[in-house]
Amino acid sequence: MSPRPILVFDVNETLLDLDHLCPLFDDIFGDGAVMRDWFAQLILYSQTLTITGLRSDFGTLAVAVLRMIGEIRGVAITEGHEDALRRTMGTLPAHPDAEAALVHLRDRGFRLVTLTNSPPSGGVTALDRSGLAQYFEASFSVQPTNRFKPAPQTYQLVAEALAVPLSDLCLVACHVWDTIGMQALGGKGALVTHDVNAALVLPGVPQPDVTAPDLAGLAQTIAARWGPAGA
Known part of the structure; x- marks a missing residue:
C-alpha cells in the first residue's frame, strides 16, 4: 500500500x-459566463509574471485582468466594479x-x-x-x-x-x-x-x-x- x-x-x-462570482460578471458584462474567461486570463497572466520574473499579488492582478477584459469588450470598469470583485472574492x-x-x-x-x-x-x-x-x-x-x-x-x-x-x-x-x-x-x-x-x-x-x-x-x-x- x-x-x-x-x-x-x-x-x-x-x-x-468560484461560480459565486458569476452574478457580478453578469452585472458588469451582461453575461455571467465572462467570469470563466476572466479566470482563465488571470491564471495565464499569473504564470506570465512568474516566467518573466515580474511581480504582483493575486488580488491586484485579478483587478487588472478585469480592467483588461473590460477594455477588450468595450465595457468601462469602475472603481465600484473593482471593489465588488475584491469583496466578492473575499466571501x-x-x-x-x-x-x-x-x-x-x-x-x-x-x-x-x-x-x-x-x-x-x-x-x-x-x-x-x-x-x-x-x-x-x-x-x-x-x-x-x-x-x-x-x-x-x-x-x-x-x-x-x-x-x-x-x-x-x-x-x-x-x-x-x-x-x-x-x-x-x-x-x-x-x-x-x-x-x-x-x-x-x-x-x-x-x-x-x-x-x-x-x-x-x-x-x-x-x-x-x-x-x-x-x-
Missing part, C-alpha cells in the same frame, strides 16, 4: 465556489460537499493544509468565512516566493515548512496545471473536476493519481487509495 501523503489543498475553485462560499469531505479525510487520519495563489490577508479570509479553515493544520500562500503556482518554488515552500520531501505531498486541486506542477516534482496529484475541468491526457505528462467529479467522491477515493490511518 502506498504511504499516506499530506494533502495540500488549493483553495479558489477547489474548496470555494466565496464553500462547495456544498467540502466540509463533509474534509471531515471524512480528517477522521481517517490525513494531514490537511492549503496552498493558495492569494496573498495573506492579515485578517479574516474567505476560507475562514466559509467555515473550512478549522480543518487545516496550516495555510500557505505562494507570496513569499514571489511566484505563482505551478512554479516549483511554491510547492517546495510547503515541503520545507512541513519538513517533509515533496514525494510526501499530494496536491488536491480543481486545476490540472496545479496537479501537474506538484507531480512534476515527484509529488502526487488529486483532481476534482467540479464539472468544469478535466485531466490533460498527453504523452509524458503525469496523470492525477485520483480523480473525481466532486469533493465527496474525491475524499472517498483518496481514503480508499491510501488506506486507513497507520497503514
Whole structure:
C-alpha cells in the first residue's frame, strides 16, 4: 500500500465556489459566463509574471485582468466594479460537499493544509468565512516566493515548512496545471473536476493519481487509495 501523503489543498475553485462570482460578471458584462474567461486570463497572466520574473499579488492582478477584459469588450470598469470583485472574492462560499469531505479525510487520519495563489490577508479570509479553515493544520500562500503556482518554488515552500520531501505531498486541486506542477516534482496529484475541468491526457505528462467529479467522491477515493490511518 502506498504511504499516506499530506494533502495540500488549493483553495479558489477547489474548496470555494468560484461560480459565486458569476452574478457580478453578469452585472458588469451582461453575461455571467465572462467570469470563466476572466479566470482563465488571470491564471495565464499569473504564470506570465512568474516566467518573466515580474511581480504582483493575486488580488491586484485579478483587478487588472478585469480592467483588461473590460477594455477588450468595450465595457468601462469602475472603481465600484473593482471593489465588488475584491469583496466578492473575499466571501466565496464553500462547495456544498467540502466540509463533509474534509471531515471524512480528517477522521481517517490525513494531514490537511492549503496552498493558495492569494496573498495573506492579515485578517479574516474567505476560507475562514466559509467555515473550512478549522480543518487545516496550516495555510500557505505562494507570496513569499514571489511566484505563482505551478512554479516549483511554491510547492517546495510547503515541503520545507512541513519538513517533509515533496514525494510526501499530494496536491488536491480543481486545476490540472496545479496537479501537474506538484507531480512534476515527484509529488502526487488529486483532481476534482467540479464539472468544469478535466485531466490533460498527453504523452509524458503525469496523470492525477485520483480523480473525481466532486469533493465527496474525491475524499472517498483518496481514503480508499491510501488506506486507513497507520497503514
